[in-house]
Amino acid sequence: MLSLLGDWRRTHYCGELNGKNTGEDICVMGWVHRRRDHGGVIFIDLRDKTGLLQLVLNPEISPEAHSIAEAVRSEYVVAVKGKVEKRPEGTINENLPTGEIEIIVKEIKILNNAKTPPFQIEENTNVGEDVRLKYRYLDLRRPNLQKNIILRHNLTRTMREYLYGKGFLDIETPFLTKSTPEGARDYLVPSRVNPGKFYALPQSPQMFKQLLMISGYDRYFQIVRCFRDEDLRADRQPEFTQLDMEMSFIDRQDLMDLIEGLFVEIFQKVAGITVQRPFPVMTYAEAMEKYSHDAPDTRFELFTKTINDLVKDCEFKVFTDAIKEGGIVKAINAKGAGKFSRKEIDEITDYAVSLGAKGLAYIKINEDGLQSPIIKFLGEQLTHRILDTMDAKVGDIVFFGAGEKSTVNLFMSKVRLELGRRLGLIDKNKYNFTWVIDFPLLEWDKEEKRYAAVHHPFTAPVDEDIPLFDTDPLKIRAKAYDLVLNGSEIGGGSIRIHRSDIQEKMFNILGLTKEECDLKFGFFIEALRYGTPPHGGIAFGVDRIASILAGADSIRDVIAFPKTQKATCLMSDAPNKVDAKQLKELSIKLDIIEEK
Template identity: 55%
Template structure:
């Protein structure tokens, strides 16, 4: 049976003990990492979240504690009191490696069965086991370091925003389901049978209402929810650093958030972020990198070959150009050494992004090899090589199709090649850029209508408002995303604050006046009462912590994450509920037929 504290107080943490503590009588508490028996001595590595301390039990030091120590095993939870002494054999690999604790008393709070996973750094274990025994996974020192980083980052964010006049305001978790977003998680209401709350995908409308309320500068670190099929590094619940500002333009929001990022990276990592961060229009990002979140840690830009081959008789090129598409290419330096099978695999890769195929030109020593050379005039072939600035030893990779397919396939191929050929030289580089001038709207060919590229409350650029009716696809947004190493770190926009313009925007998106007021009436009503110009931004805190902690798995930075099917192995959620709960909610469950 485990012992109680009985007034015993911890006086030091394991990882903070150094040579200046030699001679002090201290009490530490934690978990047994491992134990070694050397005859008349028992050595125990004791671990808490600050680190590991070597504890030595000896028959000559205290025979009772020594005999008791013989019974402890890995992951037992214990307390030890004794004197800090200098180690006879220092360990330079441990922060506490110059000292050890000579134990006089031992309390065993609780025993432990053999853990199903090893409590060690860089654990190689199946994800489902780690998630099932997450409380053990979180005992590991490398995992605990991540949460110390997360805590430090959240504190730095709050400190910076407080210093810059922001108020932290909480918004509700139970709110109204509104269209034009991902699928909501819905919560049935017992008091209003047949009606439902929604868990917020973001506090977007509520933070705009706070600007109408005159709060001027708002923020919160808030949970958000999306019921969507999960891709890599997505979770059904995630954390945003959400903020909104009144009486600002895009430059004001960008400058404030550059300062926030610089402050966080300096406080947490000691890294200086060079300000101002460079900006790139959406159009340039797509044309050069095939992505609105380009990784700029390496070159290999996409090059437009359309003008070079615009009169070509090669059907693939001619059809693409004739259908308002384009012909574009990448140049892989040194890629001419690739064999035909390797190039064919690249062709299969781009097909997964709807490209019909991949044309290629190899510049080998003394010859040019290409399956399309016979379809091209000599001046066309040479024009491609010159435009690509290709040299002997290089490989040119070409896609011809409608622009959306060309950008996506070459953009993804660029990233794939960078990984395969290790084109990113400095893995510790933080390369930031702002992407600006996004399209306000995106056209869905299947549904035959426009959707908001960001959300329906984004302000169009002033000079483009005139095209909302005549050419909606031409309209750019006062929107901005902050990209880091090819990942979107955060994004936001200046918001519409005029009721008529907001109604026009919803009309373009297919809402009738009646349906717009039914869905967003509380916002439109509020806009009757003097809303200020306002705008904001939301950072993905989980993704930010991934960068700060140097992990590429979002599950590492969320204490109790779900798997890729939004299932919690730890609690076995979701699960069935009691029939009485369903009866109270007047809900019946339709059982799926086999």
């Protein structure tokens, strides 16, 4: 069978060549990045996944190759044979890894031509993301995206090698599973051979990895695709990748030690960054008090503080009404923000309002006194007590938020980050890892009027808190832990419930009847009765970790074929309609009014 390549075989990738290869005869293949005709001599920048390489086609050296090169255009696929030579003095490109050499071409073969692409295949392009996603196969040729995808490969390779070295087994779990509607909506898959019944795509392999512990495989992991049918944001995708792991006969500290070693290795091998351990540990209560968020960015020290006790009897109704209704009043001292103009203060206030705040009170400490519309309600003595509590000095502004607890924590955490950006306090070259522990096990669902699991119903309670199931469930702490990096939760997990009696207590407090438990988790509850070891695990968002390491603005920049925020693929036009025959085979009848 004849081959277009014939006896042509690539000897090197473009970006591998340098001055050490001078004088060698080589064969390279790739895409024409740029072609320049300098009045006889033609220069071509050839590109592959490793970088760019300059080709020189001189009609005096190879008239035939020069003639072929005259027909070459951008994105043509070519193969080239030639000799590596040093570039003439004064023409070295210091910004290019291959910039000290060029290839004097002896032969060139056009392997395929190309239409003019809809945008330039350049490091940076100002074309809209919709166009880039429609032509993703071209977008992925851009050098920065290729670096991101290769970085992601190096990330998952490092994860695998580290865990293999720690005795973990890479075990697959099913994609077609049982629907257990908890948390986000499931993606459902109809079963043709079981009409009227559906599989669900897994939101995580939670129960299966616990079953593997029951089965005696005491160190499991997989890098696995997960699926959630939820409203999307910039850093969410309907299908995403997790590093999922579980271990038996361990407690929280064992897992934390192993994970810290993993991330030291990841950052060193993938990004050349040295990470110090042990990582700081913070309780959930401390994170919510000081940062108003359970994934705190600890790269800068602007702290929030609850001041209910100080202001509960003051004359300012915004504060007192919030406290009477069970809410909170929080303050943050923006040190050095005294330079902010009134316009900037208004912008920060508007930002807080967009996040649910009713307003954002402030006290500005100037050289000539205090500036604030609320001092007249607080009085001089209380004002100074507040400023002393917040360690406020001349040149600072203390901002205040009041209202329902979760809303105040939301907007105050975002205001804190906005202040950090405006004051230049966030070092983008810094990587701060923080463990957050002792999360609440339960929360009260106002709509359902019942308790709900903060993480999932298999999270173990702290041992000494077990009696609180019968007296004060909301005070039960979970054996849960999150790993936070620069204000992003990159992973979370817990020690699991391994005793069936504790698991039944958990299901009872969640208001699940025996019938509901059997329907949703029957096989799992039965498995717990057959000798379950103590075990725990964690899962990490591979997409998010890759985007942080790559310095990408969105996780879409580290995913080869991502979906849009409407969960569509502009390139393949998924999801799409299917024909009536397919639906009939699945015993499905659609009840949708077609838009005209």
